């Protein structure tokens with residue numbers, strides 16, 4: 001099936017020391033380069049809650065109550081970003097679906113995103129990203145932490161930035 005998600009030809013998917021399969025730079029990637037664009041269906045959070053037990057994490061949150069996600073296993077493979085979480089990432093979302101490089105990235109580096117910049121949820125996960133900045137426990141509410149709001153100023157996805165700016169209730 002046609003890929004639902006775009007991944008830059010400068011990347012490839014390989015086994016990751018962080019988790020499962022990861023996305024890696026196979027050529028130099030410059031700051032602000034578009035690395036990937038998430039595709040899928042626009043679903044309500046309730047629709048996704050019914051699918052997630054079977055499909056696992058494969059969605060991207062685009063508002064408080066909407067996600068972009070696959071609806072079956074075939075689509076899951078076609079919509080994966082393969083970007084693992086890191087507490088010291090090199091990618092961030094600009095807007096809602098476009099992942100860009102936060103800095104220049106060398107060939108061989110794993111391409112990661114801090115879920116604090118993309119997620120507003122109720123989960124808690126033990127982190128093994130291996131970075132000196134590792135928070136050990138990552139939660140779906142990390143975006144509310146002041147120090148992360150400072151560090152990632154300008155790098156939050158649109159709906160979280162709107163909440164941080166206070167134009168929507170947290």
Ligand SMILES: [Zn+2]
Pocket residue numbers: 086087088127128129130131133134135136
């Ligand atoms: Zn970590």
